[in-house]
Amino acid sequence: MNLLSILGGNAFVMFNKELAHEVSVNGAIIFGQLCSSYESFGSKNMLSTYKGENYFYLTSDTIQEETALSYKQQVKAIKDLEEAGYIKTVIMGSPARKYFHITNKIMEQFKGVSSDKREKLNKENIQETIDLGAAEDKFRINKREKQACTKGQTKPLPFSQAYKDINKKEQDKEINYNFNCNYKEPLRPELFRALLTNSCNEFYTKFSVGRYSKKQWNTLIEKFVNDTIESQRYINVSEHKIKGFAYKCLERIIDHNDYKHSDEFSDYQEVMKELNSNHNISISNSLLYNWLE
Incomplete structure (x- = not known):
């Protein structure tokens, strides 16, 4: 096995231990990537000249992809390398990019080795x-x-036994996942009746003023609560949603009631009577009432 060829592959970044001790581990990793990029840009004649020195640019995304260092880690490592004198950076170009220059310090350091x-x-x-x-x-x-x-x-x-045990665990997981932990039994009808009636009465002032007397309101609420329980709609209403359920239902009932006593509904009745007399069409009063309800 040729380990040097493996180390020189695309999956590795050159790492200098002495530089890591002097600067930081992340700094040594970044420096290794910068050296690799410098060689690549130089071989393609893609280096830029600034104040007589060769520069090349790398984005933070590229560095992260090549080194797995986050943007925050990159900023700290690059700052350490600059302060130690191994690299220089400059922002230039349009769009603005960070360009890097590798100084001669690393070469001078290795002259004595x-x-x-x-x-x-x-x-x-x-x-x-x-x-x-x-x-x-x-x-x-x-x-x-x-x-x-x-x-x-x-x-x-x-292996066969281990596979069976693992497979059994997975089957047990599927059984557990199919169990609904959030299931709750519906409230008893009598308890629901009391809670819904109390919730409706909380909106007495809002919906009854100018519309119903206290007796009429009680009759309306009693009928509404009985219909809700008899139709079993209460099964799908949890305890903490009863008040909201009561408000929405009362809102619809009051809207229908207001329309039945409005001028628009009177005009509608006149038109239907006229059509009935002209075309001999019989309209069921009970159907008309059910639609409004």
Whole structure:
């Protein structure tokens, strides 16, 4: 296995340990990505010149995609690199973009490092990568073995048995998900009658003034409550919604009642009587009444 070719692949960012100790881990990650982008832009003759220095731009979205660092982490890391003198940044162009310049400080820092030391650092980096990969593989194996164990066991079950147990758990989940935890039994009719009657009477002043006497109001409410229970509409009305239900129903009843006693309804009756006399059409008074109700 050629580990150097793996490290140089698209899935890795070059990381310098000495820079991480001096600046920060995120700073070293950002710097590795900037070096990679500098080489890429340079090979395509896409570098921009500003005050005699070569600059290139990278968006925060691109950096996040390549390094998995958030915008907030990027800002802190870039600031650390600037203060340490490894990079310069400038905003220019239209639309405005952040351009980066890599200073010579990193080259000067490595001038004093011998080739033997550099080779040693490379070997250490490779060994750390191997150790990290081995640790991750061991973690995955242990996790798979643990998933194959039932509660109280330390050894994994045979694959077929483990699969059956997992499948049974999934079936149990489906059964539990189909159970409606929010179901509540409807109120008893007599309790609902008392609650609905009290809620209606709370709106007595709003709806009865100028329309009904106290006796007429009580008769109306009694009929409304009885119809609601007999038709079993109360089953779908929970206790905390009774007041709103009462208000909306009374509002419709009062609107119909007001229309029946309005001039428009009188005109309507006159027109229907005239049509009835001219065309001998019999109109059922009971049907007319039911429509208004």
